Amino acid sequence: MEVYLDIVASGVLTGLVYGLMALGLSVIFGVVRVVNFAHGELTVAAMYMAWVMAGSLGADPLLTLPVIAAALFAVGYLLQRHLVERFIGRPEHEQFMLLLAVSIIILNGLLLVYGPDARHVQVEYAYDSFELGPMLLDTVRVYAAGAAVALALGLYLFFRFTDLGTAIRACADNLLGAQVVGLDVRRLYALTFGIGCAVVGASGTLMVLMRDATPQLAVQLTLLAFIVVIIGGLGSMAGALVGGVLIGVSEALAGFLLTPSLKSLFSYGLLILVLLLRPEGLMGKRT
Amino acid sequence: MKARALLGVLFALLLIAPAAIGAYPLAVLILILHYAYLGIAWNVMMGFAGILSLGHALYVGLGAYVAAALYASFGLPALLGAVPAAVVATLAGLGIGALGFRFRVNGVYFALLTIAFAEFTRILFDHMGWTGGSSGFFLPVEHGHTNLIALRGPPILFYYVALGMTAAAFVASHALMRTRLGYAWLAIREDADSAAASGVDVFRARMAAVAVSSALTSLGGVFYAFYYNNMYPEQIFSMARSIEIILAPIIGGLGTLFGPVLGSFVLTLLGEGTTSLLEHFGLAAPGAKQVIYGLALLVIVMVRPAGLWPWLARRLGVGRDG
Amino acid sequence: MADVLLAARGLSKSFRGLKAVNDVSFVVNKGEVLALIGPNGAGKTTCFNLLAGAMPPDHGAVILEGRDITGFRADQACRAGIGRTFQVVKPFAGLSVLDNVAVGALNAAKHVGEAKERARAVLDLLDLGHKVDEPASSLTLPDRKRLEVARALATGPKLLLLDEVMAGLRPTECDRLVEILAGLNRRDGLTILLIEHVMRAVMKLAQRIVVLHHGEKIAEGAPEAVVRDPAVLDCYLGEAEL
Numbered sequence: 001m002e003v004y005l006d007i008v009a010s011g012v013l014t015g016l017v018y019g020l021m022a023l024g025l026s027v028i029f030g031v032v033r034v035v036n037f038a039h040g041e042l043t044v045a046a047m048y049m050a051w052v053m054a055g056s057l058g059a060d061p062l063l064t065l066p067v068i069a070a071a072l073f074a075v076g077y078l079l080q081r082h083l084v085e086r087f088i089g090r091p092e093h094e095q096f097m098l099l100l101a102v103s104i105i106i107l108n109g110l111l112l113v114y115g116p117d118a119r120h121v122q123v124e125y126a127y128d129s130f131e132l133g134p135m136l137l138d139t140v141r142v143y144a145a146g147a148a149v150a151l152a153l154g155l156y157l158f159f160r161f162t163d164l165g166t167a168i169r170a171c172a173d174n175l176l177g178a179q180v181v182g183l184d185v186r187r188l189y190a191l192t193f194g195i196g197c198a199v200v201g202a203s204g205t206l207m208v209l210m211r212d213a214t215p216q217l218a219v220q221l222t223l224l225a226f227i228v229v230i231i232g233g234l235g236s237m238a239g240a241l242v243g244g245v246l247i248g249v250s251e252a253l254a255g256f257l258l259t260p261s262l263k264s265l266f267s268y269g270l271l272i273l274v275l276l277l278r279p280e281g282l283m284g285k286r287t
Numbered sequence: 288m289k290a291r292a293l294l295g296v297l298f299a300l301l302l303i304a305p306a307a308i309g310a311y312p313l314a315v316l317i318l319i320l321h322y323a324y325l326g327i328a329w330n331v332m333m334g335f336a337g338i339l340s341l342g343h344a345l346y347v348g349l350g351a352y353v354a355a356a357l358y359a360s361f362g363l364p365a366l367l368g369a370v371p372a373a374v375v376a377t378l379a380g381l382g383i384g385a386l387g388f389r390f391r392v393n394g395v396y397f398a399l400l401t402i403a404f405a406e407f408t409r410i411l412f413d414h415m416g417w418t419g420g421s422s423g424f425f426l427p428v429e430h431g432h433t434n435l436i437a438l439r440g441p442p443i444l445f446y447y448v449a450l451g452m453t454a455a456a457f458v459a460s461h462a463l464m465r466t467r468l469g470y471a472w473l474a475i476r477e478d479a480d481s482a483a484a485s486g487v488d489v490f491r492a493r494m495a496a497v498a499v500s501s502a503l504t505s506l507g508g509v510f511y512a513f514y515y516n517n518m519y520p521e522q523i524f525s526m527a528r529s530i531e532i533i534l535a536p537i538i539g540g541l542g543t544l545f546g547p548v549l550g551s552f553v554l555t556l557l558g559e560g561t562t563s564l565l566e567h568f569g570l571a572a573p574g575a576k577q578v579i580y581g582l583a584l585l586v587i588v589m590v591r592p593a594g595l596w597p598w599l600a601r602r603l604g605v606g607r608d609g
Numbered sequence: 610m611a612d613v614l615l616a617a618r619g620l621s622k623s624f625r626g627l628k629a630v631n632d633v634s635f636v637v638n639k640g641e642v643l644a645l646i647g648p649n650g651a652g653k654t655t656c657f658n659l660l661a662g663a664m665p666p667d668h669g670a671v672i673l674e675g676r677d678i679t680g681f682r683a684d685q686a687c688r689a690g691i692g693r694t695f696q697v698v699k700p701f702a703g704l705s706v707l708d709n710v711a712v713g714a715l716n717a718a719k720h721v722g723e724a725k726e727r728a729r730a731v732l733d734l735l736d737l738g739h740k741v742d743e744p745a746s747s748l749t750l751p752d753r754k755r756l757e758v759a760r761a762l763a764t765g766p767k768l769l770l771l772d773e774v775m776a777g778l779r780p781t782e783c784d785r786l787v788e789i790l791a792g793l794n795r796r797d798g799l800t801i802l803l804i805e806h807v808m809r810a811v812m813k814l815a816q817r818i819v820v821l822h823h824g825e826k827i828a829e830g831a832p833e834a835v836v837r838d839p840a841v842l843d844c845y846l847g848e849a850e851l
Contacts, residue, residue: 097588104581111574268407275400276390467715474712477701483683484693486716486764
C-alpha cells in the first residue's frame with residue numbers, strides 16, 4: 001500500500017511541473033489566441049540551456065532558472081514581434097504552419113548542435129529523499145514541484161494585482177475595449193508571449209532535474225502540454241495545475257502497474273473523454 | 288482550357304519520365320506522387336469541408352497494417368486487401384467524426400481529438416504482439432517477379448501505380464467538387480449555419496467528407512506497405528507522419544485541386560535537394576537538412592500564407608482551381 | 610377564412626432562465642406578407658430561429674401546411690419549405706456570388722447545372738446579375754443583404770423569413786428591394802414573414818403586423834390599426850424607430 005502512496009505522491013510532484021509548463025501554453029492562448037505548436041521545443045531548449053550551464057559553470061538548475069526564464073522571455077517577445085504578430089487573426093492552419101516551421105528549426109537546431117544523445121544534469125541531492133509520514137519523496141521532485149507552485153502563484157498575483165497584468169487580462173477579455181481605451185495591444189501581446197515562454201523556460205529548467213534532455217522529447221512535451229491544458233480547461237490557471245497533477249498521477253500509476261511505454265495511453269484516453277464530455281475542461285467556464 | 292493543356296503536358300511528361308531517368312530520381316518521383324496523393328486525400332476534409340485533421344497517419348497506418356496482414360497471413364493480393372483496408376479506416380474515421388460532430392468538438396479541438404486517436408492507436412499497435420509490436424511488421428520480398436494485383440515488383444511498377452492513384456484522386460476530387468456534395472462541403476467550410484439554412488445536412492456532409500478522405504488515405508497506406516515492405520507503429524502512426532501529410536496541401540494551397548501536387552513537388556525536391564547539397568559539401572550532420580527545410584518552410588509561410596498555387600495560377604493565367 | 614400556411618402555437622424559449630419568447634402564437638396565411646415588429650430584444654430573431662429550426666423551442670409547436678415541423682433541424686426546415694436570411698449576414702465569403710446562391714438553389718434543383726441556372730435567374734431578379742463571378746467577400750453591405758435574400762429565395766421556399774434585410778440600405782435601395790419583394794408576393798404568390806425596423810418598408814409591404822414585446826405578443830392586426838394601438842405606442846416609447 002505504501003508503494004502506491006509513494007507513486008501517487010511522485011506523480012503529483014511531477015504533475016505540478018507539467019502544470020507549470022502547460023500554464024505557459026494557456027497564458028499565450030488565452031491572450032494572444034494562438035496555439036503555440038513550438039511549446040515542447042522551447043521547453044527542451046530550456047532544458048539544454050540548464051544542462052550547458054550546469055556543465056560549464058557547475059550551476060544548479062534551480063539557481064540558473066531566472067537566467068533561463070529571462071532568455072526565453074526574450075525569445076518569446078521577439079518571436080511574437082517579428083513572426084507571430086502578422087498571423088494574428090489569420091486562419092488557424094496558417095498560424096499552425098508558422099509555429100510548426102519554428103518548431104522544426106528549434107528541434108533540429110538542438111539536434112545539430114548537441115546531437116541525439118540524452119543529456120543528464122547531476123545535482124548533489126539527486127538521490128536524497130524526504131520522509132513525510134509513511135511516504136518517501138525524492139528531493140529533486142519536491143524542489144521542482146515547490147518551485148513550480150511558487151512560480152504559478154507568482155504568475156497569478158502578477159495577473160491579479162499589477163497594472164500590467166490587469167492590462168493583459170483586459171486584452172484577453174475584450175480586445176476592442178482594450179484598443180478603445182488606448183492600450184498598446186501589440187506590445188502587450190509580445191509581453192504575454194514573452195511571459196508564456198519565460199514560464200516554459202522555468203518549467204524546462206525544473207524538468208531537467210527529473211528527466212534527461214533529448215531533442216526527441218520535444219514533440220511528446222508539446223502534446224503533453226496540450227493534454228494538460230485541455231483537461232484542466234483553457235484559460236484557467238488552477239485548471240492547468242490540476243490537469244498537470246491528474247496526468248502526472250495517471251502516468252506514474254500506469255507506468256508502475258503496466259509498463260512505462262503504456263503510460264501515455266491513459267493520458268490520451270483521458271483527453272478523448274474530456275474533449276467529448278466536458279470540452280471546456282475540468283476547471284474551465286462553460287460558455 | 289489552358290489549365291487542362293498544362294495538366295495534360297505534365298501528365299504526359301510523368302508518363303514517359305521513367306524512360307529518361309535513373310533509379311534515384313525515380314524513387315524521388317514516387318515519393319512526390321505518394322505525398323501528392325495523400326495531400327489530395329487530406330485536402331478533401333480540410334480544404335473542401337473545412338475539417339482540420341492532424342491525425343491522418345491513423346488512416347495510413349490502418350490501411351497499411353490491414354492489407355499487409357491479410358497478404359502475409361492469407362496471401363490476399365494487395366488490390367483485394369485494399370477493400371477491407373479502406374473499410375476499416377473509413378469506419379475508424381466515421382467513428383471519430385460521429386463522436387466529434389455529435390459532441391460539437393470543433394476547429395482546433397477536433398484536430399486534437401484526431402491526434403489523440405492516432406496516438407492512442409500508435410501505442411496500441413506498439414503493444415500488439417501479432418503485428419510485431421514495436422519491432423515492426425515486414426512483408427516478404429520476392430525478387431524477379433512482377434504482379435500488379437499483388438503489388439509485387441520493381442520500383443517502376445510502384446511508380447506507375449503511384450501515378451495512377453494520384454491522377455485518379457485528382458480527377459475524382461475535381462469531379463466531386465462539381466456535385467451537390469462538393470457544394471455542400473464548400474458551403475459548410477465557409478459558414479455552417481448558412482449552409483444548414485440552405486438545406487444542407489451538415490452532419491451528413493461532414494461525415495461524407497471524413498469517409499472519402501479516410502478511405503482515400505488508407506489506400507495510400509496500402510501503397511506504403513507494399514512499396515516499403517516494412518512498417519513500425521512508431522513511424523507510420525506518428526504525429527510527424529500526420530504533419531508530413533498536411534504540409535504539401537497547405538504549402539501548395541489549401542482547397543485547390545493542384546495545390547497538393549505542387550506542394551509535394553516543392554517540398555520533396557527541397558528536402559532531397561538540401562540532402563544532396565549538404566552531402567556534396569560534407570556537411571551532412573543530423574538535423575542540418577531539417578533546419579534548412581524548416582527555414583524554407585518559414586519563408587514560404589511568411590511570403591505566401593495562402594499557398595503557392597493560387598499565386599502561381601495567377602502568374603500562369605489559369606483558373607486557381609487548375 | 611384564408612388558407613393557413615404556417616402556425617406558431619404557444620412557442621416558448623428561455624436562455625438561462627430569461628424568457629426570450631413566451632407563449633407566442635400566430636398564423637401566416639398563404640400568399641400574405643406578415644411583419645413581426647417590436648423593440649430591440651423583443652424576441653423576434655429568437656422567434657425566427659424557432660420557426661427555421663436553428664434551435665428547438667422549449668414548448669409549443671410549429672405547423673407548416675398542417676405538418677408538425679417542431680424540432681426540425683435548420684436543414685430539415687429548409688427542405689420542408691422555410692427559407693431564411695440571417696440578421697447578421699453570413700455569406701459564403703470564399704465562394705463566388707453565383708455559387709453562394711447555387712448552394713441555396715440546390716435545395717430545389719435536381720443537379721448542379723439546374724441550380725446554377727436557377728441562381729442566375731434569382732440574382733438577375735435582385736439586380737446582382739452583373740456580379741455573379743465576383744467573390745462574395747468583395748461585396749458591399751447592401752449587396753450582401755441582397756445576396757442573403759437571393760440565397761434564401763433560391764431554396765424555393767413556401768415561406769420566406771427575412772430578418773431585417775432593409776437595415777443599412779439607403780432609402781432608394783430600400784424602395785427597390787420593397788418593390789422586388791412586393792412583386793414576388795403579388796406575381797408568384799410568395800408568402801413572406803419579415804422582421805423589420807424600417808417602418809417605411811413595413812407599411813408598404815405588410816398586410817398584417819404582429820407586435821412582440823419582452824417575448825410576448827402584445828398586438829396583432831392591420832398595419833394602420835396596429836401603429837395606433839396604445840399598447841404598441843407604449844412599448845416603443847423612448848425607442849427611435851417609430
